[in-house]
Amino acid sequence: MPHTNRLIHSTSPYLLQHAHNPVDWFEWGPEALQKAKAEGKPILVSIGYSSCHWCHVMERESFEHDDIAAVMNASYVCIKVDREERPDIDSLYMEAVQALGVNGGWPLNVFLTPEQKPFFGGTYFSPASWVQVLQNIHKAFEGNRQQIEDTAEELRLHLLRSDVQRFKQTPSDSALQADLSDIFTKLQAHFDKQWGGMDRAPKFIMPSVWLFLLRHHYLTKDHASLEQVVLTLQRTASGGIYDQIGGGFARYSVDAYWFAPHFEKMLYDNAQLLSLYAEAYAITKSEIFKRVVYETFDWLQLEMTHPLGGFYSALDADSEGEEGQFYVWKKTELEKLLGENEPLISEYYNVKPGGNWEFGNNILTRHKADDVFLQAHGLSDDEWKTLQDSAKHTLHEARSKRVRPGLDDKVITAWNAMTVCGLVDAYRFFADQTFLDAAIRNMLFMEREVQQGNVLYRSWKGKHSVTTGFLDDYAYVIQAQLRLYQATFDERWIEKAAVLIDYVMDQFYDDTDGFFYYSSTSAEPLLSRKKEIFDNVIPSSNAIMAQNLFQAGTLLEREEWKSLAVAMAGSLAHLIKSEPNYMSQWAIAHTEIKKGMAEVALVGKDLHAVRQQWMQQYAPYALLQGTEHQSKLPLLHDKIASGDGPTLFVCYNKTCQLPVHRVEDAIAQLQ
Incomplete structure (x- = not known):
């Protein structure tokens, strides 16, 4: 009869993987935290995710062994955390470990005082090293408690420092073309001009970098930026990082050639790559790029879709105990x-x-x-x-x-909304209703299963999690709603987006610095309440919110939203220009704000064909809206079609150019 611990009651596939360890695991919560205080024991927090290869290795080598578990149980309150369900805990303690001079990664094993203050941590440990660490820390905690408390207090003070406070500056008055030149020069210096991507290994695709470069090409007509995007997308589509048989991309390549991937497939990567390849197709008309979008969509439908319409989180790298065997x-x-x-x-x-x-x-x-x-x-x-x-x-x-890789079948709100954006982008550029149907089905699933009133929940597996949504959950759902409105002209989507923006302003906004916290005011308080500024493999939630505020503010004439977006991006402009690799989503938002977004209004009967024709154009600095009859949107109030067919109005800053009837003429007005 196998041992069973408290994790058996979890909804997280990652925690359930550890439910039969002899370690006396707790989930993060009051029971574990109160036990640590009552018994005066240090807390061991072990953080990972279901498709993490080295998390599995450490479990097999250490957490499944009775003798090692006995050492852990005797001296520590042991807590397992799924970083995908609790990114707030993960980012907090990852920052702490990095402040100690340790390279971050997963599994992340962090030792805390009973008051949740970190004082030591690392990633993967071999069994012998792990036992040594456990024994040494126990000995130090018993014999040198004051030294540990001093270290923990230093780290606590470090964690209280906000990235916004460190990096925010007074906005400069530089011209858009100068900013574009600065950003491109910094990125270009690190291009791998033979294999695509950046000149480093391992290689992550980082879609927001290449999405920015497509916009750079659009604004400057500089072919060097487009050429590097095309090279990168051709190389990644040809490499082992792309599943040549089943479609979909692995998380990263361990080499510089996109050859040998770390074989786990994550929903968030593939969601962004749908958008990237679809946008690149709109410019190049490359059949390779089109094929990648369709094959990735087929993979999503076949392997990553719940019968009710939600998208699963990840496929493991391992099967039969070996990485990539499948x-x-x-x-x-x-x-x-x-x-x-x-x-x-x-x-x-x-x-x-x-x-x-x-x-x-x-x-x-x-x-x-x-x-x-x-x-x-x-x-x-x-x-x-x-x-x-x-x-x-x-x-x-x-x-x-074959024996299939493990499936993490929880549905994460932010990642699903990212996928909706990717599907809407595919619909825009390929005019295939199948993409839009899947996007709407997913949004309706989320409204039913992870939303109650204005409150989003982080994840779902048969039922929604007890953890409420973080800023990225709200930011990406709002982004998806704004894109769905433009693809359908169904004003319910933009109305829903406006309601959620107001909720985010109430629950996440910090009026002392003009940015958004990652967790809401009603969320469980941690040692420090953080703000997410820098892009990682998932773009910064503050950057997405800045885009949302500017776009929704433009469509709904909410000047206070636009002003906030201008202030956010402007105060980080120096960082966008000096560190664009880590600020590429901000670079996209920054150029939208500095250039301004045109509003393209379609009015009249039978708009569908004209909308489809418009959407297949690559026009990243235009927001589309339309109505056949009446509309609540400010720009559409007084717009009347002339003649029998649809009429197009191209407008900037509430001033419209002469109405036209052909998409080509409206595109010319954009220029």
């Missing part, structure tokens, strides 16, 4: 499955007899351009597509019979 191939296996077509398919996907990776395995990648490959083999596009589709179908069927 995705790699032996050449002999391909020979059996593909028969006479195997040599051609193996050449195309860079398959080697002894493997191109470890243990004789092959990661499927593409190193030759399709036209070069087809010319070398005398194949037409149609012949190759038929052959390739058949091979991919065969391999997908064979792979589906």
Whole structure:
């Protein structure tokens, strides 16, 4: 009979993975925190997530062993945290560990005083090292308590310092073109001009960097920015970071070539990459980019969608105890499955007899351009597509019979809203109703399952979590509602966005510095209430809110929202220009605010076809609105169609140019 601890009652798949450890785990909450105070014991907080490879390794090596668990249980109150459900706890203690000079990562193991003050921490420990750490800290806590308290107090004071206080400056008066030049020069210095992305390893795709560069190209007509985006997207679509058989992207590449991924697939990466590849298609009309969007969507539908419409969080890197086992191939296996077509398919996907990776395995990648490959083999596009589709179908069927990677089937509000944005962008540029239907279905799911009144909850797994939403949950839901309005002209979406913005202003806004806290005023108080400023693999929630305020303020003529967005972005402009790698979402918001967003109004009957034609244009600095009859939106109040068909008005700062009837004429007015 296996041991069972308190985590058995959790809704988090990650915590449930630890429910049969002999460690006496608690979830974060009053029971554990009060026990630590009552018994005068230090707290051990171990933070991870379900698809984290080294989290699994440390569990197998340490947390599943009775002798190591006995040491933990005797001296500590042990708390397990799912960083995806409690990003507030994760970011707080990650900052503390980094302040101690330790590189961050997961699993994150942090030791706290009974008052929740951190004093020591690290990431993965081998079993022998872990036992040594446990014993040494227990000894120090018993014998040198004052020294530990002094360290903990220093860290507490460090955590109370706000990034906004450290980095906010008086806005400068620089011209938009000068800002664009500064930002691009900083980014360009780190381009990998052979393999795409930035010149580092491991490589994360960081979609917001490339979305900014698409806008840079639009504003400056500088082809160097577009060329680097195209190179990056071609390389990532050809590499092992992209699942060549099943679609969807892994979290990152461990090398500089996008070849060997860390095989976990995260919803938030793929949500952003839907937008990025769709936008890049709008400019380039690249069939490769279109194929990536459709294949990624197929993967989402097949493997990541709950029957009720929510999107799951992640697929694990491991299966059968080995990283990537589900995705790699032996050449002999391909020979059996593909028969006479195997040599051609193996050449195309860079398959080697002894493997191109470890243990004789092959990661499927593409190193030759399709036209070069087809010319070398005398194949037409149609012949190759038929052959390739058949091979991919065969391999997908064979792979589906393998032991599957673990699925984190909780639904995270922010990540689902990000996916809605990606789906709406795909709908805009491909005019395929399937994308919009999936987006609306997901939004209706969230309204039913993770929203009560104006309150969002962080996650859902059969029921919503007890943890209420964080700023990113609200920011991305508002962003999704604004995009859905523009794609449908259904004014319910913009009305819902306005209600949530007012709620965020009430619950998250700090009027002392003009930015938003990550947690609401009604959330559980932690050691420090933080504000998220810098972009990571997920863009900064404050940057998304600045965009939301400016766009919604423009559409609804809420000048106080626009003014707040201007002040937020302006006070960080120096940082946007000096550190654009970590401020790329801010760079997008900053350029929208400095350039100003045109409002394009469509009025009259039968708007659908004209809206579809407009949306397929790449016009990142225009907000679309429209009505066939009446509207509550300020700009549409007095707009009347002339003639029988729809009429388009292009407006800046409440001043409209002459009405036109063709999309091409409206696009010309934008220029």
